[in-house]
Amino acid sequence: PYLPAAPSRTLLFIASPEDLDPEKARLDFENEENHLFEQLDEAISRGDAVVDVAEDGTLPTLKSWLQRHSYHVVHCSMHGQLSDGGPVLSFEHERTGLHQPVTPEQLQQALHAAVQPPPCVMLSACQTALTDTSAAIPSFAQQLSASGTPCVIGMRRSVADTAATHFAGALYKNMAAGFALDRAMAEARRALPNEATLQWSIPVLYARRPRTRWHDSDKPKTEVSRSRREDVQIGDLLVKRDGFIGRRAFRRRHFRRWLQGQDPHLFVHGMGGVGKSAIAGHFAMKFLHEQPEARIFAFTPPFDLLAMENALHDAVAAVASAAELEKLQLAPGAETRFRWLLDLLLPRQACLFIFDNFEDALDLDSRQFLPQFAGLQARLLALLNHRQRCHTLLTCRDPLEDRDAGPRLRFAELTDATMGDILRFMRDYDWPAAIAAGDKRQIYRHLGGNFRSIEWASSLLCKSPAEWKKLAKELQQVKVPPKTSKAAVATVRELMRQNLIFNQLYQRLSEAEQTLLRQLCLESRPLMIDGARALWPHNETPVGTALATLSQYSLLDRGRSPVHGLPTYLAPPLVQELLADQPLPPPQQKVAHASLARHWQFMGEHLTRLISDDLAAIEHFEAAGLQGEADALTENLGHL
Numbered sequence: 001p002y003l004p005a006a007p008s009r010t011l012l013f014i015a016s017p018e019d020l021d022p023e024k025a026r027l028d029f030e031n032e033e034n035h036l037f038e039q040l041d042e043a044i045s046r047g048d049a050v051v052d053v054a055e056d057g058t059l060p061t062l063k064s065w066l067q068r069h070s071y072h073v074v075h076c077s078m079h080g081q082l083s084d085g086g087p088v089l090s091f092e093h094e095r096t097g098l099h100q101p102v103t104p105e106q107l108q109q110a111l112h113a114a115v116q117p118p119p120c121v122m123l124s125a126c127q128t129a130l131t132d133t134s135a136a137i138p139s140f141a142q143q144l145s146a147s148g149t150p151c152v153i154g155m156r157r158s159v160a161d162t163a164a165t166h167f168a169g170a171l172y173k174n175m176a177a178g179f180a181l182d183r184a185m186a187e188a189r190r191a192l193p194n195e196a197t198l199q200w201s202i203p204v205l206y207a208r209r210p211r212t213r214w215h216d217s218d219k220p221k222t223e224v225s226r227s228r229r230e231d232v233q234i235g236d237l238l239v240k241r242d243g244f245i246g247r248r249a250f251r252r253r254h255f256r257r258w259l260q261g262q263d264p265h266l267f268v269h270g271m272g273g274v275g276k277s278a279i280a281g282h283f284a285m286k287f288l289h290e291q292p293e294a295r296i297f298a299f300t301p302p303f304d305l306l307a308m309e310n311a312l313h314d315a316v317a318a319v320a321s322a323a324e325l326e327k328l329q330l331a332p333g334a335e336t337r338f339r340w341l342l343d344l345l346l347p348r349q350a351c352l353f354i355f356d357n358f359e360d361a362l363d364l365d366s367r368q369f370l371p372q373f374a375g376l377q378a379r380l381l382a383l384l385n386h387r388q389r390c391h392t393l394l395t396c397r398d399p400l401e402d403r404d405a406g407p408r409l410r411f412a413e414l415t416d417a418t419m420g421d422i423l424r425f426m427r428d429y430d431w432p433a434a435i436a437a438g439d440k441r442q443i444y445r446h447l448g449g450n451f452r453s454i455e456w457a458s459s460l461l462c463k464s465p466a467e468w469k470k471l472a473k474e475l476q477q478v479k480v481p482p483k484t485s486k487a488a489v490a491t492v493r494e495l496m497r498q499n500l501i502f503n504q505l506y507q508r509l510s511e512a513e514q515t516l517l518r519q520l521c522l523e524s525r526p527l528m529i530d531g532a533r534a535l536w537p538h539n540e541t542p543v544g545t546a547l548a549t550l551s552q553y554s555l556l557d558r559g560r561s562p563v564h565g566l567p568t569y570l571a572p573p574l575v576q577e578l579l580a581d582q583p584l585p586p587p588q589q590k591v592a593h594a595s596l597a598r599h600w601q602f603m604g605e606h607l608t609r610l611i612s613d614d615l616a617a618i619e620h621f622e623a624a625g626l627q628g629e630a631d632a633l634t635e636n637l638g639h640l
Helices: 029-046 059-068 104-112 140-146 161-176 181-190 248-259 276-290 305-317 322-328 334-345 371-385 419-426 437-446 451-463 465-476 486-506 511-520 529-533 543-552 573-578 586-607 611-623 627-638
Strands: 008-014 049-053 073-077 080-083 086-092 099-102 120-124 151-155 203-207 231-234 237-240 265-269 295-299 351-355 391-396 410-413 557-560 567-570
Touching (some): 008 029, 008 059, 029 437, 086 104, 181 203, 248 276, 276 351, 305 371, 371 391, 437 451, 465 486, 543 567, 611 627
Parallel strands (some): 008 049, 265 391
Antiparallel strands (some): 080 086, 151 203, 557 567
């Protein structure tokens, strides 16, 4: 009765506290994830296995996953030890990331509070099946079993990291194949090398029903959802509420120092698509979790200075006095007014400022600010130099070369993701059965770890599975033009590879869908369906159908409006970049800008009452050549 339905579901919960000796005690958690996902890749692709990975090793995180999902196995990978008070596991402290001892009673409470207590717990930790005979204290695994967990696997003594990893991989692969637990254990032992240390003899099973199979045959198999998680809108940035994948090493190296103010200004750089925006979003969500009253401001290209000031003014209006707000009107210029706004806000409220895709403001070769972004440069310096500390996050393809801002920034390179992270990322998308784990490694390597390109490759190969060999050959033959500067070679090659995948996917769209996508590239803010409908003249086909196709192909980012809770759509910067050489004819551009202008004007006047919507309308009226309507709306704003 306690068995969940198929497929086999496993929660991988890894704890590696930051105060462990990095040379002697730090776990190779990334290799563990890589091996488990490689072992289970075929089963995951068939829908016979699901593996979730907790984002950290804290007890609240474990409880949260167990209260939201049902699992057959909870895999706990961490250090175990016998303390004076009995056996404990080494979890991570929620606020410090340091060692937090967890007793069998505490873990059992978390398991009993689950939406459905898991039938099996794997304690991949040293000495979890070792009894303290001198004090007559049962082992951690014995206590967990005695308190009600049907099956517990522990380690009778210290176990090598690689042995524990290979044992778990073989065990879960056999379980996904439907083996009974005792047979799965036996096969997993045989998978370990017969060394002098006898690692195969270390795992121990405590079970009331050792021959238990893992699926309740009376329950229908649950289909594995491959739908993408909707994003959350924070300012201009779309971030994932949960389901963030991997980068544990990067987070360990930088998050605590950034959060605690040791490196409050973090500049994350790396090749396009490797997950810089996702890291910024993850840090933002964690920042908000630690400081619920904090304000987060997120800005993306074209980094509209007026919208930036407007967002800051709205926050100041909620905390400042009428006299202070009146004084702002006396500021001699926009830069001074920006500094005064910071003076009013930062002493009263914790703030985080995010600048995503910062490369749009920089020269490709010199990595210095372009002349037209001098105002952005001044505002960044105002943040970095302010006497009241705030937090900033910037993402960019390359480090910034600026003698004023550079010394105040902590540069952190985001390199390629691990194979385990890539396979976890890929599982959210459909792949033809012919694309095995080795092919996915090759796809990742050819595409330089670019997550967006991998999404596109998935969509393309699902339509034409036989295209992979031809596509791989074309990707290998990409050659950078000879006049490309040395500093730009990697970026140019990356864009050419993206363009190759993108063009093939783009050609599969109908002409109407192609036009809609190019129209949406004219809008830098997320649009609800009414905004897209304003651009869609084809009454015989619902615009929702076209939006669904574009979203399915990962050509649009789908989020949710923080004001109305309705779905939103946004052409990501990379799509805008790749379509820059295929713009709409000028007359069509003007018509699209006019439609967008009237949409935002209606939103500002009748729904949101936000000045930022009116400013968006003015911008589109001007782009449409409707200066009279832009001036009229500007005059109306002046009377507010």
